[in-house]
Amino acid sequence: MQLIAIIAIAAFAAVQTPATKYDGVWTSQFDGVTWVRLELRTANGQLTGGLSLGNIEMHEDGRLRHVEPAPKQLSPILNVRQQGSVVSFSRKDGEDTDRFEIELVGGECELRFVLTEEERKEFATEGIPTPKPVRLKRG
Secondary structure, rough: HHHHHHHHHHHHHHOOOOHHHOOOOEEEEOOOEEEEEEEEEEEEEEEEEEEOOOEEEEEOOOOOOEEEEOOOOOEEEEEEEEEEEEEEEEEOOEEEEEEHHHEOOEEEEEEEEEEOHHHHHHHHHHOOOOOEEEEEEOO
């Protein structure tokens, strides 16, 4: 009987596509406030979902100083692409398009803000630090 369970688990792992590893609700909290919510699901072998980010204030080195709660309404994620273990996507934020990458790291999901060189220079000119990667927990 134990052998059947092992075979069933191995068969499930074999048919599970890499995209399905990301399925679920991922959140990040700071000082007890949920400021990031990423909901992902696999449909027809492709990741889809939405992202909600609260406003943040950062220290000069890019660490969080203060966060506001993530809005309840998710923004749809767009242009989802998976290359190896890294999934990239974007979302519309008014007139702007924000770009992100995620990757599973030790049972958590690391969310990285992807900035163009132009955005980095603009941030530096305005005294805005580059955001550090954010660890999201499934939950």
